[in-house]
Amino acid sequence: MDASQPAAGAAAPVESLLAFIAQEGCSDEEFDAMALRLFAHQHARNEPFRRFCQGRGATPRQVRSWRDIPAVPINGFKDLTLSCQPPATCERVFMTSGTTRGDVKGRNWHPDLAVWNASFRGNFARRFMRGERRIRMGILFPDEAAMPNSSLAHYLQYAVQEFGAAGSAHYVGAKGLDIAGVTEALAQAERSGEPFALLGASYSFVHLMDELAAGGSSFRLPPGSRILDTGGYKKQSRDVDFEAFYDALARTFGVPRQRCINMYGMTELSSQFYDDGNAVVPSRKSGPHWIRSRLVDPLTGGEVAKGERGILVHCDLANYNSVTTILTEDVGVERDGGFLLLGRAEGAQAKGCSLAVEEFLKAAA
Amino acid sequence: MSASRVIAGWLPGLADDEVQWHALTFGTGPGQVQVDVPVLTPGQMRALAGRVRQSAREVLQRLTVSDIIEIVDAAVARLLDPADPCRREAERFLPAITGYDAEMVRLGLASFLKTFRAPQLHRFVAEDFANPKVLDEFQPAAKGGAVRAFGPSLLAHVWAGNVPALPLWSLACGLLVKAGSIGKVPSAEPLFAGLFARLLAQVHPPLADCLAIVWWKGGDASAAGALFAEADTVLAYGSNHAVDQVRLQLPVTTRFLPYGHKLGFGMVSRAALDTQRAPATARLAAHDVVRYEQQGCYSPHLFYVERGGRVAPREFAQYLAAELANLQRRFPRRALALEDAQAIAGWRQSAELRTLAAGGAELLGGADAAWAVSYSDGPQPLAPTAANRCIQVVAVDRLDDAVALVEPHAAFLQTAGIAADPAELFRLAGLLGGAGVTRIAAIGSMTAPEAGWHHDGRFNLADLVRMVEIEQSAERAAERFAPYAQEDLG
Numbered sequence: 048m049d050a051s052q053p054a055a056g057a058a059a060p061v062e063s064l065l066a067f068i069a070q071e072g073c074s075d076e077e078f079d080a081m082a083l084r085l086f087a088h089q090h091a092r093n094e095p096f097r098r099f100c101q102g103r104g105a106t107p108r109q110v111r112s113w114r115d116i117p118a119v120p121i122n123g124f125k126d127l128t129l130s131c132q133p134p135a136t137c138e139r140v141f142m143t144s145g146t147t148r149g150d151v152k153g154r155n156w157h158p159d160l161a162v163w164n165a166s167f168r169g170n171f172a173r174r175f176m177r178g179e180r181r182i183r184m185g186i187l188f189p190d191e192a193a194m195p196n197s198s199l200a201h202y203l204q205y206a207v208q209e210f211g212a213a214g215s216a217h218y219v220g221a222k223g224l225d226i227a228g229v230t231e232a233l234a235q236a237e238r239s240g241e242p243f244a245l246l247g248a249s250y251s252f253v254h255l256m257d258e259l260a261a262g263g264s265s266f267r268l269p270p271g272s273r274i275l276d277t278g279g280y281k282k283q284s285r286d287v288d289f290e291a292f293y294d295a296l297a298r299t300f301g302v303p304r305q306r307c308i309n310m311y312g313m314t315e316l317s318s319q320f321y322d323d324g325n326a327v328v329p330s331r332k333s334g335p336h337w338i339r340s341r342l343v344d345p346l347t348g349g350e351v352a353k354g355e356r357g358i359l360v361h362c363d364l365a366n367y368n369s370v371t372t373i374l375t376e377d378v379g380v381e382r383d384g385g386f387l388l389l390g391r392a393e394g395a396q397a398k399g400c401s402l403a404v405e406e407f408l409k410a411a412a
Numbered sequence: 413m414s415a416s417r418v419i420a421g422w423l424p425g426l427a428d429d430e431v432q433w434h435a436l437t438f439g440t441g442p443g444q445v446q447v448d449v450p451v452l453t454p455g456q457m458r459a460l461a462g463r464v465r466q467s468a469r470e471v472l473q474r475l476t477v478s479d480i481i482e483i484v485d486a487a488v489a490r491l492l493d494p495a496d497p498c499r500r501e502a503e504r505f506l507p508a509i510t511g512y513d514a515e516m517v518r519l520g521l522a523s524f525l526k527t528f529r530a531p532q533l534h535r536f537v538a539e540d541f542a543n544p545k546v547l548d549e550f551q552p553a554a555k556g557g558a559v560r561a562f563g564p565s566l567l568a569h570v571w572a573g574n575v576p577a578l579p580l581w582s583l584a585c586g587l588l589v590k591a592g593s594i595g596k597v598p599s600a601e602p603l604f605a606g607l608f609a610r611l612l613a614q615v616h617p618p619l620a621d622c623l624a625i626v627w628w629k630g631g632d633a634s635a636a637g638a639l640f641a642e643a644d645t646v647l648a649y650g651s652n653h654a655v656d657q658v659r660l661q662l663p664v665t666t667r668f669l670p671y672g673h674k675l676g677f678g679m680v681s682r683a684a685l686d687t688q689r690a691p692a693t694a695r696l697a698a699h700d701v702v703r704y705e706q707q708g709c710y711s712p713h714l715f716y717v718e719r720g721g722r723v724a725p726r727e728f729a730q731y732l733a734a735e736l737a738n739l740q741r742r743f744p745r746r747a748l749a750l751e752d753a754q755a756i757a758g759w760r761q762s763a764e765l766r767t768l769a770a771g772g773a774e775l776l777g778g779a780d781a782a783w784a785v786s787y788s789d790g791p792q793p794l795a796p797t798a799a800n801r802c803i804q805v806v807a808v809d810r811l812d813d814a815v816a817l818v819e820p821h822a823a824f825l826q827t828a829g830i831a832a833d834p835a836e837l838f839r840l841a842g843l844l845g846g847a848g849v850t851r852i853a854a855i856g857s858m859t860a861p862e863a864g865w866h867h868d869g870r871f872n873l874a875d876l877v878r879m880v881e882i883e884q885s886a887e888r889a890a891e892r893f894a895p896y897a898q899e900d901l902g
Binding site for chain 1: 572578654674675711736750754756760780797
């Protein structure tokens with residue numbers, strides 16, 4: 048793989064990327080080589096991104112490592128068309144739910160899902176399946192037909208397709224959460240002694256647990272059962288919330304906290320981060336070898352000292368069609384082999400009596 | 413220098429060891445300051461309310477307004493004296509607590525405090541009462557009979573924010589209408605109000621029990637509830653949400669005076685945009701931006717600049733940028749918390765993305781500058797920036813065009829800074845007043861309201877009082893019962 052001489056304007060190196068994802072780990076040099084190759088590609092093929100880079104004085108000649116690649120703020124996915132391939136020719140577009148700025152949604156175009164799916168498979172197998180080939184899954188989220196632009200809907204449906212055992216099913220439909228259905232599935236799993244996996248959005252778990260608590264029911268799922276929740280941290284910024292949440296999961300479903308996995312993913316990325324359970328919160332998150340993260344001062348973009356809080360920047364090589372490197376709004380702190388996710392950096396509260404942006408937006412909504 | 417510690421609050425009748433204290437810490441390292449704030453039980457709060465109400469009746473209500481003005485003037489004179497221990501305490505701790513530059517705090521305090529000297533306080537009273545003596549005794553009413561203004565027997569103040577000394581506004585209002593006052597300090601600046609109470613007690617010891625300064629943790633309904641049940645009038649400052657939380661705790665009979673967060677802006681007419689006046693106006697605008705880092709309700713977040721002058725709006729933005737760069741040397745911006753940095757970064761990002769998406773937009777000030785000017789060639793709606801010296805400059809063909817851009821936000825309007833010729837000033841003032849603006853100031857004075865201003869367009873003193881009237885009928889009837897009355901026996 049000759050990545051030191053990126054050919055500007057060349058087609059996306061999808062084959063090399065798939066091979067890169069398939070290999071066992073990578074060296075720093077290999078990661079940089081692929082990152083620079085993709086940067087050159089995106090710089091050449093993506094006009095808004097090129098202008099963004101010009102504003103930062105970053106060109107393929109000057110960028111020497113993945114750390115030098117200008118990080119595009121996630122708002123850029125709302126305001127700019129960040130796609131190397133014309134969007135009309137792309138097979139899929141994933142969109143954010145658009146909660147912070149009304150109806151303006153961030154969009155991530157995928158020419159096809161080969162790389163996205165490959166990125167998902169190996170990582171999910173290692174971090175969630177942990178050697179198990181298939182497991183019966185209950186999905187607390189709508190399916191892809193209902194939400195064709197949701198990356199999470201695709202994630203969960205693809206999980207069922209690739210790793211779900213017979214009897215796997217979605218329990219959120221047009222009528223909302225099917226409490227009776229999921230209760231029946233949980234009871235049946237409890238009787239059968241076969242491991243069961245419950246996966247979905249964190250808020251769906253909260254809703255389900257409220258309903259079960261109201262009905263006085265709880266379960267002892269068989270050994271090997273596991274839980275995956277995602278997306279709940281934006282509203283839960285305090286450790287005590289994590290504690291209560293994972294305690295409640297363990298209590299309600301009989302799944303020990305170390306088998307309750309939280310997935311951290313974003314529409315703007317094509318890869319996911321996982322922790323190794325939530326016996327201790329906040330848990331350390333880490334990703335596969337094709338994604339790297341750093342923690343920065345959001346203003347200067349400079350990296351913060353290890354152990355200091357900063358804003359997460361991710362360089363995801365699987366994001367070959369939009370931009371590899373994004374500046375999130377998530378606060379984290381570095382830990383050996385990963386980072387702690389501390390929640391979203393809420394807009395600063397008004398310190399004086401001048402109107403704060405958040406209050407203004409709320410009033411305008 | 414090791415970290416220092418100071419006690420906040422003013423609790424007449426309560427010894428320090430009778431109450432619990434909560435430590436608030438500000439800053440890090442050797443400059444760190446710990447401020448201990450009192451945490452009262454509901455019972456203590458009720459007792460305090462009773463004591464303050466009683467003392468106000470016995471002491472404050474027997475003074476004339478002129479007596480009170482003299483006392484406040486003497487206390488403010490001490491705060492204006494650089495050698496005074498209270499002044500030194502304020503200068504020592506307020507920069508550390510608020511994070512504002514020490515020199516900015518010093519100058520800001522002086523310019524604010526001088527609006528509370530005796531002549532200004534007399535003016536303040538005269539603004540709301542044509543005959544200030546109505547605050548002391550019954551005065552003849554124009555329609556006949558007599559009238560007297562009574563302040564609340566217990567006035568509760570809920571302050572917000574960290575702009576130093578701001579509680580002095582409502583404290584002075586309370587004193588002038590002879591109300592017993594209990595003020596709740598914000599966690600962001602818990603020191604000044606207690607310091608002022610201490611000064612007043614030193615200047616006029618009988619006043620010591622006429623006011624109290626307390627604190628409670630946000631969301632602690634028990635201490636707050638105890639005070640709100642006792643007060644007959646409640647003043648609250650803060651976000652709409654915070655103010656609404658206070659409102660929900662009040663009995664329906666309690667008079668409630670909310671002061672929500674506001675959004676300031678400026679307008680620069682082509683008359684002010686020649687080669688001499690434009691740089692001067694930009695310098696004044698920069699001062700308004702830098703003063704308290706745009707945290708004031710009167711602070712500007714956007715300047716609408718008219719096209720057609722000798723100096724184009726874009727050049728004005730550049731002058732403003734240059735002045736902000738200058739002021740950074742004189743008044744460096746405080747160190748930013750991660751959340752503030754993220755807010756600025758977010759604001760910068762949107763400004764930057766606008767420059768990529770559309771022509772005519774520009775972001776002045778690099779990522780390492782402690783200020784930023786976002787310039788737009790086309791109309792932009794009024795919106796808050798991330799403060800901390802982030803300012804928008806928007807070109808408009810005519811300043812009248814800007815009125816429509818601010819009008820949708822009427823509920824958040826207060827101060828507009830205007831640089832225009834006299835005829836235009838009055839014309840624009842008419843339009844802006846109709847749109848919701850309540851205060852029009854010179855650019856450069858936006859952040860220093862003059863004595864006697866009507867905060868948010870309200871009558872700050874008149875809103876606090878009850879007018880008690882003796883009708884002519886009562887007066888006439890009384891005549892009949894006078895010992896000297898001549899019964900008409902005919």
